[in-house]
Amino acid sequence: MTMQKTPLLMHRLMDRGALLQPDVEILTATADGARSQTMLETRNRAHQLAHALNDAGVQIGDRVATFMWNGARHLEAYHAVACMGAVVHTLNIRLSPVDLEYIINHAQDKVVIVDADILPLFEKLAGKIPSIQKIIVAAEPGFENWSTSLPNTVDYEAFIAGQPTRYQWPEIDENSAMGLCYTSGTTGKPKGVMYTHRANYLHTISIAMTDVMGLSATDSLLGIVPMFHANAWGLPWVATMLGMRQVYPHRFMVPDHLARMLMDYDITISAGVPTIWQGVKGLMEANPGKYQFKALTRLTCGGSAPPPSLIEWYWDALNVEMVQGWGMTETSPLATISRRTGKRKHLAMSDAERAHNQAKAGLPIPGLEIEIFDDKWNVLPHDGQSFGELLIRGPWICSEYFNNPQPDKFHDGWLITGDVAKIDPDGYVIITDRSKDLIKSGGEWISSVDLENHIVGLAGVAQACVVAHPHPKWDERPVALVIKKPGVELTREQVISFCESKFAKWQLPDDVLFVDAIPLTATGKMDKKVVRAKLDADGYKLPDQR
Structure with a gap:
């Protein structure tokens, strides 16, 4: 062998940006602007966090959870936990307490870092997550005086204060775990996907390639896709590797705030689900000339397929390329990419032909x-x-x-x-x-079977069938068809209220239809294809579309 066998470990990438571009900013949105720190400060704070976690008993392979918005402290957690040999477990803040309880206990998380403004959501898990030994509370401006009834809590800044700014990252096997994300993309309990250093290292380098996202050290990233959702599509890792300017919206996720950040911070690239970009489009159309995105060149869109009309609008109105990516939690997540010009022969294509290609899921990323x-x-x-x-x-x-x-x-x-x-x-x-009857709403999966199984637990329900129905903003929304037991009085509101005990608001059915029968297949299963087709044929509209 003539080549060095250097383990592919994330610390070799994550410290690079601060070394080469120490003064580049990392910005976190606040109520009146943004909190700024440099790439070097972020690197140093990540090393301090690693020391503090080590002193708290976190060892190689232990799971450290985050229950956080996108922001600089979440980035520090990515950096510190993975590089010290532990596993950063990103918790979806939109999940119900029932799912969060199962996920934390299944992962056996040892420590959790929680944003102070969503601490009340986490308090619902009090007494139900015995593996958690310490809760670190990260407070953005306006939430410094947080308080909680939860035990074993400490303020993030107090936790890292006085720690050295240099941690000796361990040399471990490149196939060691470094990240954990749970997916509820199929029926049943959420399932954990454990990312290794080798896998994440290769994914990070690959998505920076010209024919994938075309990322550069000169880019300014607005990271909208949640850091708790499939590694934020890998963008925090690659942006830190390259030393890109990073801007994070934290809890400020409304179109007006996002549009102002795109404009004020000379953003060149951003990433989000189609509903985000539909919202920004609607805002710009309602306020002609108010928002000028002079630096923006491309938007990455995933989670669900963007409508071709949306792709065309961003190009025609703003000269911005909408890059469509397809993948899943199990693929780290990027697997295919669809660019406006994906091959040399596309140079001769018309705008309409290129837009048609962009609407496809895309070409496989090299290596897959x-x-x-x-x-x-x-x-x-x-x-x-x-x-x-x-x-x-x-x-x-x-x-x-x-x-x-x-x-x-x-x-x-x-x-x-x-x-x-x-x-x-x-x-x-x-x-x-x-192949499964899943519902994808706003880029997140909703299990129709979980909803059905819960609804039939309501007294008076004989059978329930939940299907997806198209929605112009959210892509799909769940609709429940319910057969009542004879002589039972039951309302739409009662069914939805019953679901609220287990499911998050965005997982609840938009509508409940009471029917006499549900079509079955030859094997006795509910024929959801027939159900969906009948709703379409009947001209059914969701409540907010009537």
Whole structure:
């Protein structure tokens, strides 16, 4: 062997930006502007956090959870926890207390860092998460005087105060765990995806490539996609590696605030789900000339497919490329990318032809293999017509779930994505349907089966079927069809109120329809395809669309 066997560990990337661009800003939105710190200060604070966590008993492999918005302290946690050999476990702040309790206990988190403004949400877990030994509270301006009934709490600044600004990162196996994110993208309990240093290192370098996100040390990033959602699509890692200017919105997620940040901080690239960009578009159309995005060149859009009209509007109105990415928690998450010009021959294409390509899920990122299979695991042709189960494999693809292997989700070294797709002769992946009856709303998954199982627990309910119905803003919203037991009086409001005991607000059904029967397949299963088709044929509209 003639090459050095240097382990692919994240500390080799995460300290780089501060070394090369120490004065570049990291900004966190506040009520009256933004809190600023330099890349070097952020690096030093991450090292201090690592020392403090080590003193608190956090060892290699331990899970440290975050319950936080996007901000500089969340970035410090990414940096410190992963590089010290522990595992940064990002908790979705939108989940219900029931799901959070299960996830924290399943992961056996040892420490959790919580933003002070959402501390009341975390207090709902009091007495239910015995593995948590310490709660570190991070307070942005206006929340410094936080208080809580939770035990073993400490202020973030007090926790890291006086610690050295240099931590000796351990040299561990590159296949060691460094990140953990739970997905509820299939039925049943949430499942953990454990990211390794090697996988995340390769994903980080790959997504910076010109034909992927085309990221540069000269970029200014507005990080909208949540840092608790699939590694924020990998952007905090790559931005810190390159020394990019990073701007984080924290709790200020309304279109007006986001638009002002895009304008005021010379943002060149941002990332978010389609509903974010639909909101910004609507704001700009309602206020012509108010917002000028002079530096912005591209927006990354994922979570669900953006409408072609949205892609075209950003290009025609702002000369901004909407880069569509497809992936999932299990793929770290980026797997395919769709750019305005993805191949040399696209240079000769018309704007309409390029927009048509952009609406596809995209081309596989180098290093990954993607195929479609029939129900007997035969590979299907890439003819743009044949569709089958979409499978993927590669160095940053999940091979099993954390402490829950679920071999039926994998096949012969491939991850079964749960999507049905076509692949065209140019290699573009085109998602056509989902193999499971999941509901994707605002970029987040909602399990129809979990809702059904809960609703049938309500007295007077004989059967329940939950399906997705299209929504212009959220992509899809859940609708529940309920068969009542004979002689029972039941209202829409009672069903939704019953669901509130377990599910977060955004997971609740938008509507409840009382029916006499639910169509069944030949094997006795609820035929949701028929249910959805009948709703469409009847001209059904969701309550807020009537």
